[in-house]
Amino acid sequence: MQCPACRHPESHVLESRSADLGRSVRRRRVCLRCHERFTTYERVEVIPLTVVKRDGRRESFSRSKVFHGLSQACEKTTVTPEQVNLIVEDVENLLQQRNYREITSKDLGELVLDRLGQLSDVAYIRFASVYGQFASVEDFSAILQLLKKRSGEALRLRPNLSTPEP
Ligand SMILES: [Zn+2]
Known part of the structure; x- marks a missing residue:
């Protein structure tokens, strides 16, 4: 996941938490280059059919x-x-x-x-x-x-x- 501050592609996950009633995972990350902290959400992709x-x-x-x-x-x-x-x-x-x-x-x-x-x-x-x-x-x-x-x-x-x- 690209760092929003410096675009570095690698980050370290500090914390993962279930969110949205278990439908997504919230991850707190820190950039390995500039140490910026940011949050990502992971969801199952539902493809409209x-x-x-x-x-x-x-x-x-x-x-x-x-x-x-x-x-x-x-x-x-x-x-x-x-x-x-x-x-x-x-x-x-x-x-x-x-x-x-x-x-x-x-x-x-x-x-x-x-x-x-x-x-x-x-x-x-x-x-x-x-x-x-x-x-x-x-x-x-x-x-x-x-x-x-x-x-x-x-x-x-x-x-x-x-x-x-x-
Ligand atoms: Zn960065």
Whole structure:
């Protein structure tokens, strides 16, 4: 950290303290050249993420929106709100770690579905249909076949996907 007085690049940390309710660290430093004392703050960088929708519109990533959509898909299934929260957190962490600035709603949906599919087939189908993950009827049938194979049982689904029932 460059000294604000003489621009020397090296300083010595005298004291580190948690600040901003643990969201940052405050460090008291002394310049190794001119002995000027100064303070720095260290924070986790939160990269703003933009979601590009199918029609090209852009909006900021909203964890509450994903949580809400996911909760709806998981209604009356075995998936708990805690599990929903974990999926959202997991996806958000992954995007932060990979330094994503932008993601299509389709890719975002797939990340959620990867995790949801391990918990509930019904919630999976609901989320996928609501979020338009299926480009075509063929696409949808393929997913159904895959799920049937995996669970070894037929899924009881209504033909009308807008009102699926567990
Ligand atoms: Zn200095």
